[in-house]
Amino acid sequence: MNRAGRFAPSPSGELHVGNLRTAILAWLFARSTGRDFLLRVEDLDRARAGAEAEQLRDLAAIGVTWDGAVVRQTDRGAVYGEAIARLTAAGLTYECFCTRREIQEAPSAPHAPQGAYPGTCRNLDPAEVEFRRSNRPAAIRLRAEVAEYTVRDVLHGEFTGVVDDFVLRRNDGVTAYNLAVVVDDAAQGIDQVVRGDDLLSSTPRQAYLSSLLHMPVPEYAHVPLVVNADGARLAKRDGAVTLTDLSREGVAAAAVRDLILQSLGLPRGTLESALSAFRPLDLPREPWVWRRL
Structure with missing residues (x-):
């Protein structure tokens, strides 16, 4: 290629x-x-x-x-679905039922930026997942195994940024940007x-996802x-x-x-x-x- x-x-x-x-x-x-x-x-x-x-x-x-x-x-859409299925088979995703307001109001991890996901739904037991499914569609989040990741940029040098359990598919079924861009860049x-450079802060998430896939x-x-x-x-x-x-x-x-x-x-x-x-x-x-x- x-x-x-x-x-x-x-x-x-x-x-x-x-x-x-x-x-x-x-x-x-x-x-x-x-x-x-x-x-x-x-x-x-x-x-x-x-x-x-x-x-x-x-x-x-x-x-x-x-x-x-x-x-x-x-x-x-089918290509994105295949990537999410691969991550799910590897135990690297989970369902999330949080609203934006709940995420904004939840305590965040130390040093995490505003809006970073605090892991509220990360360890729900199966019964709780079933109950929440009956009330609200689930988003699919990455189960990240690192808290940060380092990338190298031609103009900025090494940049280390936060990696949280970011969304892969929204609860309305739309694939999230971070997953789509990784899959598309690799496929093309x-x-x-x-x-x-407003997108530099999201790059460690994307590079980390590339490594997982x-x-x-x-x-x-x-x-x-x-x-x-x-x-x-x-x-x-x-x-x-x-x-x-x-x-x-x-x-x-x-x-x-x-x-x-x-x-x-x-x-x-x-x-x-x-x-x-x-x-x-x-x-x-x-x-x-x-x-x-």
Whole structure:
């Protein structure tokens, strides 16, 4: 199987400048190392009608190309089910009946982040499980055998993060992100994951899950986000931040691409022309502040 990088947006709406910058970076990382570049639509629970087509249009408009067909997570439920079945057969899952409120209000383990699962349902006896099933559908959680896990990131070096008993399948039957992304990356031969650094904290969970499923752990590169003038993560409420909105203000897609390349210290022009100047370790390490044009 060929080596590959990827971009994996959720089709909840049009991509904004921050999403487009991450897509360009993922493309540059992959192409500069001779990898294929794949596109996966992570549409398990945040899809808006028409958003996928809008996103593909905008990626093409800034010069992002991809290899092969687009993969959609909603087509892969059986594969996720097989992975959960393997973990269950190994004694590495259990049913959880907790509500979000109960998790938030429960005492957490020392040094665990807010919202980390405290293990409430981990050791329920069979009779209690049967009783709770009659009142509420169960989520499936991983029975983690470690409290933390260390990954290596191209830009951040070694990073150690908490691993709790995270959800593999929600109680509405939807596969959770952490499981789907691990299974999909392995199935597609993706050995390089470039994404926003807001996802760095979840990476130890994913790498640990990869090890349990005997799947390879990708090379990670978590890149700085784009933020607004107040330092908050860029969002559509920050004004003209999508290609559609910017075009209404007279800013062409090529100009947006050039601004993104300039923010990375790369020459303006096509993405292919930026490849020769691309050096991952020379990338800016601070968030890029997007100011209204």
